[in-house]
Amino acid sequence: MKRPHNRADWIGALICMVIGVMISLEAYRLQAYAQYMFAGDHTLPAILGFFFVMLGGVLLVQSYPGKAQAAPPRQTFAPGYEGTRVLYAWLSLLLYAWLIGVLGYLLATALASVVFFMLIGSYRWYVAVFYSLLLTGAMYTVFVLWLQLPFPGGDLW
Amino acid sequence: MLTIETLQLLLAGFATAFSLENLLMAFLGALIGTFVGVLPGLGPTSAIAILLPVTTVLEPTQGMIMLAGIYYGAMYGGSTTAILLNIPGELSSVPTCLDGYPLARLGKGGPALGISAIASFVAGVVGVIGLVFFAPLLADQALKFGPPEYFALMLLALTLMVSLSGGSLLKSFLMGAFGYALSLVGLGPSSGMPRFDYGFSSLVGGLDMISIIIGLFAITEVLKGIAEKRRATVVGKPGSVYPQKADMKKSAAPMLRGGLVGFFLGLLPGCSAAITAFLAYDLEKKVSRQPEKFGHGAIEGVAAPEAANNATSSAGFIPLFSLGIPSSPPLAVLLAGLMIYGLTPGPVLFAQHADFVWTVIASMFIGNMMLLVLNLPMVWLWVKLTRVSFGIMAPVILLLCTIGAYSVRNSMFDVWIAFLFGGLGYLFVKYKWPVVPLILCFILGPLLEESFIQTMAMGSGSLGFVLSRPLSLAILLAAVVLLIVSLLLNRRTRQRLHEEQKKGVDVA
């Protein structure tokens, strides 16, 4: 078996085809509720499912080197240090979202912003804590006290 | 249509609106609106919804003037971040990003902001003139636009996919399909049954576009910055702050065209500012002699969608005041504002509270002017903002994103979605999957599906009569023509790009 020359596209194409199958299944399920054969909640999903599978297939084929196409520069996955930094930043975002539910908006924001300042700005911890307190205080005053956004208070209290 | 009486009423309206108190309200509204609009995810809808209780302490006229100011201010604020940070504050500023951000990277962020303010003003003037001259007449015509016509219009808008695709047509179609699929999540329109919910009750409520935009643009931008180890918030040469004569000359016609497109399509309820802005952008690209410049910093690409955006919001007041139909979410909230004051929109409002209506119309005009006065000096401030260290700006942006996503529906679910799409957006950018088709299709999706189902129900399960109605047939034919033109243009653009690259110019 030949190896795809554009691995990212190859994976993307596979994912698209999987999505296509999932949508088609849902379309099939929805068809039971519809009043008309060709019109209802299932129609667009059915068309989309078909599109995904078909276009995904074309992309899959294209991601192998063909004669019509000159090979584009080979893409690699998130390289080394920078890639991990992005991954960590993203994971700490998710962690932040989870913490808001647990610790409440105020504490979670204070904690998360320390991490963000250290991670993105590479500040020393005391500088980060200082900035974090400043930022959290400003956020809290504007959005919670003035505009009364009903953020979750946290499960703890 | 335009009687002496209307003119007198308008003049009286201007007289009232020019009182010191009312001017102050318009100013305050525009100022607050701009600041709220600058925050990612906080567009006009949330700005008005959050500030509605604050304005109810004022008397109706002043309250409405302030709300109108907030509305316009928030729209403008959204464009500011779209241009400088590639973070659209709301849906309708996505097309502004396409050329605004490249301009900012070329060191022309200031001029782009200036043009955007001027375009908004010009369009606002177009809108107010339209409102004064045609309001009752056009509101009537808009009613004739039924499901088949909307369906045809959505198909027409779909042809934009071709011209908006940057690189691979195949990938942009797949991304468009993905956008459609995302818009399907939630309750199915015709059966009322949940679909694509896979057992999660939060998914029954559907995905909100704002949180996806926050993820795909704002959070992705921060992640990109982290990967690039950015120092300043925006990389780019510092450049001139104010637009040059040449910029003005280039954007004059696009502004007018964008304003007209935005105004006439904006009369149709459901045809949101995002759709008209995309259409106006596409129109400019088609009309332009150098379509290959679009997406790489064409000032026309900022002027047209900004004008369309603003004209659409002005036009939206026509069905709102004359028929009580809110054509977009922010207007629905404004409608609530009217109702709280005990004013029922509709022709009765025109008849019974003529002075009020005309004062509001006059103050919309003033609000637009206020924005220009307010923003041209502030451009400098915004440009300074982009020089703030990235290490400080990025955490602030992330926290604001959280609030923006949360405030859409007051739910943590939307925050999760924003974060999730932030990660996805990074992958999309990295592996060159264009996100604009995704957003376009997400916006069009619900309207397309709904008008399709409605049309089918009207025709008892057949689509044939879309062709038998002159208006829908005309739109369909226009769609076919547009598709062909787009495909031809696409090929030409590619050839040009190829030539430029051969010459050694780095375009992409």
Next chain:
Amino acid sequence: MKRYKQWVSVTMSFLLAATVSACATGESGQGETAAAYPTRQIEYIVPYSAGGGVDLVARATADYLSKEWGQPIVVVNKPGGGGAVGAEFALKQAKNDGYTALAVNVSNTTMLAAGMKNSPIQNEDQIFTARIGKGTLAFAVKADAPWQDFAAFSQWVKENPEQLTWTSVGPAGFSAFGVAQWLDAIGADFSRTRMIVTKGASDSVPKVAGGHAVLAVHTVGEIMPMLAAGKVKILAVAGAERSPFLPDVPTAQEQGIDGLTVFWWTGVSFAKGTPDSVIQKWEEGIAKMTSDPAFLQKLSDIQVEPAYANRQQFTQDTEKETSVYTELAMKKGIRK
């Protein structure tokens, strides 16, 4: 590499703190004594977008009661899923300590239970505390439609059911129940008529005015602007009495069509298990509010009729309504 280690350790401690605190989750919020309610801000969940009827009534109520009790009551819009998402939050996810109130209306309670076999929200999940207002159902057609009265229109539908198109937010929406009950009463074939799905009144009334659908069934207040504009006309209202906002429009009953009982209402409910003292406080507060002329004026401004019902009456009414709607829905094939 040093920096990398540094921040990994930060993240770790971040995680550790979170886990520890998560484990420590213990007793909470039960300490409120009965006498001192409310002692802090109350969230009033509206499961629809800002600007609709439910939202406006809720805002007026929140405004009145917060002044009365001296604590802020914040209206929180959580739209989605036809009102089910917000309801689920208020009834199932939030604490039932009386600091989360839910704005209910006919569509996210009785019609939801009738329209879906396994509806996410049941009547048993909530304590129906008090009803605040109601809206009369009106049947609107295009202004220049050929029918002069409701009887003639009903006759036409009976003869040509396949030509009737009506608008609704969905097969189990408010309008659908109104239409189904009416067609049942006059003996017309519901299954042969066609539903045009719309986003709500602001979308559907213009469709009727433009001639894209024949009939729109909404509350009087929702049709009012287009009626005033002369784009639609109202043939009849449902219920036993004429609407105070439209004293000239006869009821269906007056035109010889009996049994149209569907009406729109809105009120407050709490999650089951909420302390009785809280329920009582709200019941009393709303009773007082709905007899205050200033509040009644506000309701009239937003075209909602006052219709106070206390906890017992309200609960009884909703239960009766649920069984009526369920029967109707099963008969007409709406229930899925």
